[in-house]
Amino acid sequence: MLIRRWAVNGLSVVGTLLAVSLVAFLLIALLPGDLAVLILADSATPERVAALRTQLGLDQPLYVQYFHWLGNVLSGNFGRSVHSGEATLHVILSRLPVTIELIGLTQVVALGLSIPLGILSAHKRGSAFDGSILVGCLALLSTPAFVIALSLIYVFALHLHVLPATGFVSLHESVAENLRGMVLPVVSLALIEVPVYLRLLRSEMIGTLQQNYISLARGVGLPTARILFENALRPSSLNLITVVGINMGRLMGGAVIIEQMFALPGIGQLLVESVYQQDYLMTQGIVLFVGAAFVAINLLTDLLYALADPRLLREGGPS
Incomplete structure (x- = not known):
């Protein structure tokens, strides 16, 4: 089976x-x-x-x-750029690390915010804290990423002068400057993902906290933090893993606006440049690469899902 x-x-x-x-x-x-x-x-x-x-x-x-x-x-031949003559796959792979860094840091920040807030919101269901979290999620869901990005640029780059508005420094040149330049684009994307992850985890956690084994854990006197983060989080995170995997692929194609706004030399910016320059073969290669990456990420998500729930690896387990 x-x-x-x-x-x-x-x-x-x-x-x-x-x-x-x-x-x-x-x-x-x-x-x-x-x-x-x-x-x-x-x-x-x-x-x-x-x-x-x-x-x-x-x-x-x-x-x-x-x-x-x-x-x-x-055979690995995606064609060549009409204007530069460079191999399309080589150009894509040279831009890929920037996009991977942007997506990876975005997911780390989004999960780092949504997991603890989602757990606390479920634990304090119906409280003022829970209500304020849900209102904040609704506000973020209603705000496009470019609006958040413009607001962050105005506050932290133009007004406070603490972060750069545009530009990219590679990790090879300076790790500190690289991370400093990635703060605004990463936060702009992460704040769009946080409400999705938080609301999903909150919903799953509310159901899990009503299970009998959670009542048993409380009855034997286990600390509340241990119950929430060890006993309840893992079974509540299965759907979250699926959504994170889907969003990884979506972000690869959806970071076009953010990469353009912050002048990040990633795949999104390359796609826009190819369209403007009418480099049709490069555009075709990018579309194919992003589509294939999306499928590969979804396949990897299925494997991680099985690792998170070992029952899926057993004969006759839930399909």
């Missing part, structure tokens, strides 16, 4: 990846007009257009183009 479930999941992942590749391919292949002319723009001549069409395989049927392109992708 377990092997069958993993086999089905594996086929589902393969099917999803093929669908992502098809969407990425059609995103460019179905553009109105001749792709070779669009790429060459003002420098398009009949000879150059014909040569580029042959180079890209545009003179072949659409299904042949797709399978040829897919074969190149599977």
Whole structure:
């Protein structure tokens, strides 16, 4: 049963990846007009257009183009940038560490705030503290990330002059300056994630705290903090793991605005630059890479979910 479930999941992942590749391919292949002319723009001549069409395989049927392109992708060849001539995958991987750092720090900050606040909110359900937390969550959910970002820039960069408004310093140059420059973009994204995580954990914790084994733990005199953080948190965090995994993939594509606002040289900024420069092959490669990363992160989330609940690893466990 377990092997069958993993086999089905594996086929589902393969099917999803093929669908992502098809969407990425059609995103460019179905553009109105001749792709070779669009790429060459003002420098398009009949000879150059014909040569580029042959180079890209545009003179072949659409299904042949797709399978040829897919074969190149599977071999690690995502094509080359029309303007710089650099390999698309190489450019993406060079920008990836910035985006990973942004997403990773965002999740750390969001979980660091939402887990203790969610636990305390569930423990003090119905109190003034719980009510103020829920009101704060509603306010954050109603505020777009760019509005939060602009507010933070105004307060901490323009008014207090304690944090930089834009710019990026790599970890190799200075760890302290890197983290200092990441504070505002990370907090801007984290404050959007906090209410989602907090409300989900609060809801799960309220249900868990009503279980018999929690009453037993209280009856034998275990400290309240130990009951909350050891006995109740783990079974209440399973759905949270799923949502965090989904948001990891979503943030990879959704950090475009934040990377642009704070001039972070990540994948989001690269995507915007590619669109503005009409670098269609680079745009196609980014869409494919982000889509595949989203699927891979969801697969990893399923594995972490099973580790958090060992019953899922047993034959006949809950599916």
